[in-house]
Amino acid sequence: MKLVDTRKIRQFQAMRDPMSLQASIKESNRCLLCHDAPCSQACPAGTDPAKFIRQIKFLNYKGAARTIRNNNILGTVCSFICPVEKLCEKACSIKALEDPIDIRGLQCFAAEYGNRFKLEPQEKSLKTKAKIAVIGCGPAGMSCAAELAKMDYDVTIFEREAKSGGVGRWNIPDFRLPGSAIDQDFQNLQNLGVEIKFNSAIDAGDSISVLLAEGFEAIFIGCGLSSPFTLKMFEGFTNTYDYNSFLRMVKVNRESLQLQDKSVVVIGGGSVAIDSAVSAKACGAAKVYLVFLESLEELPADQEEIELARTMGILFRPASQVSAVISDGNRITGLTGCEIEWLEPGKFVPSNATQVPGTEFSLKADVVIQAIGTSPGKEVSQLSKGMKTSGKGVIRVGETFETSIPGLFAGGDVVNGGATVVQAVGEGKKAAVAIDHYLTGRKAI
Numbered sequence: 193m194k195l196v197d198t199r200k201i202r203q204f205q206a207m208r209d210p211m212s213l214q215a216s217i218k219e220s221n222r223c224l225l226c227h228d229a230p231c232s233q234a235c236p237a238g239t240d241p242a243k244f245i246r247q248i249k250f251l252n253y254k255g256a257a258r259t260i261r262n263n264n265i266l267g268t269v270c271s272f273i274c275p276v277e278k279l280c281e282k283a284c285s286i287k288a289l290e291d292p293i294d295i296r297g298l299q300c301f302a303a304e305y306g307n308r309f310k311l312e313p314q315e316k317s318l319k320t321k322a323k324i325a326v327i328g329c330g331p332a333g334m335s336c337a338a339e340l341a342k343m344d345y346d347v348t349i350f351e352r353e354a355k356s357g358g359v360g361r362w363n364i365p366d367f368r369l370p371g372s373a374i375d376q377d378f379q380n381l382q383n384l385g386v387e388i389k390f391n392s393a394i395d396a397g398d399s400i401s402v403l404l405a406e407g408f409e410a411i412f413i414g415c416g417l418s419s420p421f422t423l424k425m426f427e428g429f430t431n432t433y434d435y436n437s438f439l440r441m442v443k444v445n446r447e448s449l450q451l452q453d454k455s456v457v458v459i460g461g462g463s464v465a466i467d468s469a470v471s472a473k474a475c476g477a478a479k480v481y482l483v484f485l486e487s488l489e490e491l492p493a494d495q496e497e498i499e500l501a502r503t504m505g506i507l508f509r510p511a512s513q514v515s516a517v518i519s520d521g522n523r524i525t526g527l528t529g530c531e532i533e534w535l536e537p538g539k540f541v542p543s544n545a546t547q548v549p550g551t552e553f554s555l556k557a558d559v560v561i562q563a564i565g566t567s568p569g570k571e572v573s574q575l576s577k578g579m580k581t582s583g584k585g586v587i588r589v590g591e592t593f594e595t596s597i598p599g600l601f602a603g604g605d606v607v608n609g610g611a612t613v614v615q616a617v618g619e620g621k622k623a624a625v626a627i628d629h630y631l632t633g634r635k636a637i
């Protein structure tokens with residue numbers, strides 16, 4: 193049996209390892225200490241990189257760790273997977289002269305320092321204020337719960353799974369986000385005195401009324417997206433997965449996938465498709481094809497991830513569309529497809545694609561993984577009668593993240609349709625402030 197070559201993944205992992213003390217001091221000394229700190233303004237979670245970089249620069253490492261943890265309950269997780277090139281590092285002023293400050297690296301160093309040298313826990317909630325229910329222990333729910341606990345509310349999180357972390361725990365590959373980073377942030381949440389009920393799905397019709405009847409005075413929904421899209425042409429076949437079930441199996445039961453020497457086709461061109469393709473290769477697949485509608489330049493995935501996929505030998509099929517399945521009974525054996533052009537430039541949806549005659553191709557496929565987007569589970573719209581949803585079932589909220597039902601708030605992927613951990617953290621924080629305003633009768637922000 194061919195051994196899996198994981199050297200490339202290890203190199204990628206090494207890029208995310210915490211910086212050494214010396215490297216952190218050197219890197220923080222490059223900071224211009226801007227008065228208006230554009231990096232801090234560009235962080236959706238308000239982590240305040242300008243402050244923690246200054247603290248590292250003046251050798252106050254525990255202070256830096258405290259700043260990160262107190263501002264962002266997912267501070268360790270974010271230091272591994274934030275798309276910094278689009279956020280804080282994009283805004284870094286020194287970019288006009290040289291490379292931006294490695295903010296993620298410094299955050300990783302400080303968070304790790306706080307963990308290793310046992311930062312004192314934050315004060316526990318006194319629970320002297322109202323009871324609040326949070327649905328989902330992913331980034332949005334964790335951050336909303338943490339902020340409310342800091343205000344002395346009595347917070348209970350109801351989580352469907354047996355562990356915290358949401359998508360990061362079950363879908364994002366370990367080589368990008370170690371489970372220990374989630375555990376570290378979750379420990380900080382527990383220190384705040386938040387009660388967490390695992391294996392407790394809130395998914396029956398009108399569950400919100402039940403929670404209100406149990407004495408919860410406000411509710412936050414942070415239940416993410418749990419219903420991946422699939423293509424009709426793959427229905428009924430046994431060797432196809434949506435990205436969610438595939439990546440979950442890679443994390444919890446990778447042996448059962450038996451991908452050694454197989455030919456795998458991944459459909460999709462985003463970060464999730466690349467994670468699926470790289471994971472399939474790391475599980476021993478001989479060939480992994482990535483078939484996507486966009487050209488290479490239009491690919492929505494991050495540059496770093498595309499580079500990793502290239503070095504892992506993933507075979508890209510840009511500007512291509514799968515059109516039919518070749519099968520042997522209920523098993524897919526191959527796919528046929530065609531190259532495409534956009535009818536209208538810049539509109540990256542299948543209905544805008546037209547097939548180019550003479551570009552037909554076929555691919556051997558022992559396993560097909562579909563990574564073409566996702567939406568909230570059907571149960572979400574039934575949580576409360578009259579709660580307004582839109583588009584693909586995402587919850588509609590106002591500026592303060594209050595839904596159409598007073599006292600019912602929502603944030604994270606289930607509202608924004610799928611973004612980032614740091615965005616979910618920022619929305620959870622804003623919703624917590626609005627919940628406090630709602631309960632104390634003050635005017636919202």
Ligand SMILES: Cc1cc2nc3c(=O)[nH]c(=O)nc-3n(C[C@H](O)[C@H](O)[C@H](O)COP(=O)(O)OP(=O)(O)OC[C@H]3O[C@@H](n4cnc5c(N)ncnc54)[C@H](O)[C@@H]3O)c2cc1C
Binds near residue numbers: 273
């Ligand atoms: C493969 C993949 C890779 C990604 N890579 C990155 C990345 O590199 N960087 C980045 O910033 N973002 C990344 N993301 C996006 C990021 O993970 C999400 O934006 C983020 O997790 C959203 O947080 P959330 O709290 O809104 O939802 P989730 O993380 O989905 O958490 C929701 C939680 O609610 C629970 N839940 C759901 N329904 C119920 C219910 N009815 N009752 C009780 N509990 C319930 C779920 O079990 C889950 O724990 C990636 C996503 C995927 C799929």
Ligand code: SF4
Binds near residue numbers: 236240270279
């Ligand atoms: S949380 Fe993410 S976006 Fe915010 S400062 Fe840290 S790395 Fe940058």
